[in-house]
Amino acid sequence: MTTHVFVATDGSETANKAVDMAADVAAKFGVPLTIGHVLQYGRASEELARMADVEHLVEHVTRKAGFDFANVPDTMLGLFEETRPGNDSVRVITLIGEETLARAADRAKAREAERVTTVSSEGDAADAILDMAADAGADIVVVGHRGLGRLKTALLGSVAHKVVQQAACTVVSVR
Numbered sequence: 001m002t003t004h005v006f007v008a009t010d011g012s013e014t015a016n017k018a019v020d021m022a023a024d025v026a027a028k029f030g031v032p033l034t035i036g037h038v039l040q041y042g043r044a045s046e047e048l049a050r051m052a053d054v055e056h057l058v059e060h061v062t063r064k065a066g067f068d069f070a071n072v073p074d075t076m077l078g079l080f081e082e083t084r085p086g087n088d089s090v091r092v093i094t095l096i097g098e099e100t101l102a103r104a105a106d107r108a109k110a111r112e113a114e115r116v117t118t119v120s121s122e123g124d125a126a127d128a129i130l131d132m133a134a135d136a137g138a139d140i141v142v143v144g145h146r147g148l149g150r151l152k153t154a155l156l157g158s159v160a161h162k163v164v165q166q167a168a169c170t171v172v173s174v175r
């Protein structure tokens with residue numbers, strides 16, 4: 001029986017598909033949905049440049065952070081070039097995470113999932129996903145089969161792979 005659905009998103013197109021699928025399952029069974037994101041502090045902006053709808057995201061984050069740039073950057077790379085390492089980049093990563101979760105929650109609600117909660121964490125992505133899912137009491141975990149990473153040699157991304165291997169409950173990896 002499915003009583004609580006958990007979905008992990010890194011803001012990629014594939015993760016968006018995972019969110020849609022998880023929302024449909026939650027809506028169909030009338031059960032709560034928790035959406036989780038693992039903050040990737042210290043991660044290259046190159047991966048973040050592959051997030052869905054990145055231009056709007058950059059604009060939103062620049063505005064929210066209250067940065068006083070002469071020109072608002074229009075790419076993720078530009079945003080990281082303008083921000084100083086340290087507090088500024090921590091703030092950017094935190095805001096990107098918040099916005100990723102807010103967008104995913106909107107997607108899920110648009111698909112009639114009713115009880116939607118968002119959570120974030122940090123550290124090893126797969127470990128954090130499994131911990132957040134367990135804390136939520138989820139009995140099904142949904143991930144995308146790929147994410148923002150560039151290496152596409154393996155069939156499954158490393159985070160999705162580790163989640164499938166280590167989860168105590170059912171895992172769905174969405175294509």
Ligand SMILES: Nc1ncnc2c1ncn2[C@@H]1O[C@H](COP(=O)(O)OP(=O)(O)OP(=O)(O)O)[C@@H](O)[C@H]1O
Pocket residue numbers: 008009010012014015018036037038039040125129142143144145146147148149150151156157158159160161
């Ligand atoms: N930081 C994260 N926070 C939440 N979910 C994540 C995170 N990273 C990955 N995921 C989940 O795992 C899925 C697969 O991503 P994964 O990172 O395994 O693939 P990849 O980025 O293509 O490859 P790799 O990271 O191994 O280079 C994503 O669609 C998402 O559901």
Ligand SMILES: [Mg+2]
Pocket residue numbers: 010147148149157158159
């Ligand atoms: Mg990845």
